[in-house]
Amino acid sequence: MNRFFDLPSDLQHSWFGLIGLHLREALLPVLAGLLVSLPVAQLCVRFRWLYPPVLGLTTVLYAIPSLAFFVVLIDYTGQTELTVMIPLAVYSLVVLVPAIVDGVRSAPQETLAAATAMGFGPVRRYFQVQLPIAVPAIVAGLRVATVSSISLVSVGMLIGNQGALGNLLNDANIYHRPELAVNSVVTTAALAILADAALVLVRLVLTPWMPRGTRRVRRARTATARPEPAAQPVLEDAVR
């Protein structure tokens, strides 16, 4: 146990260095996914017919296994971090787009009408009314995306040691040091849970108007009526 943090030098990083690398490889894709899904979701809200095909496309992309995705990208981006990050960003879309669409749609009609009556243009209404109301749903989606992203990075080990904390797993095998594998799993899980808790905190800060510990999920669902069946899996997963 005293060698728990005594990492082999081939990792090229200290334990904290690996954590930093892991967070970067996991969080940047989620951020990229969020930046892409905000406009995509807005388009889906504006043009309703767009939503089912977009959902179908993200679901199909989600069905591409991470390892398969990585190895196909190797041909274009080499055995680099980018190869790990692109699939993670794509996977985050499948959770984030429905979460944002659902959240933005959950703004009550009266609220929107009130905003319009106060002289809000569409842009200001989006940023100051719809987006804040969507925050709980968006954060719920971000939580799922972030946690899965953090745990998926480890697979990057298989494509030329791009797995950050996952690289410890290979070293655990080749140096016969099981404590390194324990270190990898425990640290990754702890990172994921901490990131999840941080996002809950973000939601609490961003939504001071929400009573603590409410059943917001219920409300969001009934307000949007029932989305298409295709929308459900991710949505349910996201809106827990």
Place this chain on the structure above:
Amino acid sequence: MNVLNFVNAFFSDGAHWHGYDGIPTRLAEHIQYSLIALAIAAAVALPVGLVTGHYGRGGNALAFIATAGRALPSFGLLVLMVILVGFGMVPVMVPLVVLAVPPILVTTYEALRSVDPSPVDAARGMGMHESRILFRVELPVALPLILSGLRSAAIQIVSTATIAAYIGIGGLGRYIIDGLYQRDYEKVVGGATLVAVLALATLGLFWGAARVAVSPGVRRGA
């Protein structure tokens, strides 16, 4: 178009179609692992989700379990299990089941919670027993959602079962891992294509199952 050339080369090579390392063998192994893992996960998560969803209690506990399950890295768990338990099927099944339980559990719970309460009340008023309410009223209405939870679990299992090859178990991951070590890119891409196709087939299968199993009335209302 580089990748497509590799795919074509892999599938047109007759040697890949039979024998111990042939596509049929590996495909069968992969499907077998996936089915076992899905069956175990469903056997654990479905009853718990149905009961907690029916009574509407324990949502927070379920959310916590789901987060914990998601937080555990599948690949790390796999390697750790091999170190702890040794070579075999157990180290493969543990991460796959841990991976599949959260979506099934959460979706089943949410599916039952989102059932319109009025038919449930009506059923209770008619004197239906709780278990009959669950299976005759709530389950049919919640079925599309429950199936979608199973679907995302199944897709994740099929995708993740590839990593089993890292610890010397068969399945389609064999091609990817071996190909990477042998620097045989054709094999890698061929394996990746097979897994992706299998995952898409799973998607289609669940889509078809939902068509058949969900009552037309529920589908129309959805």
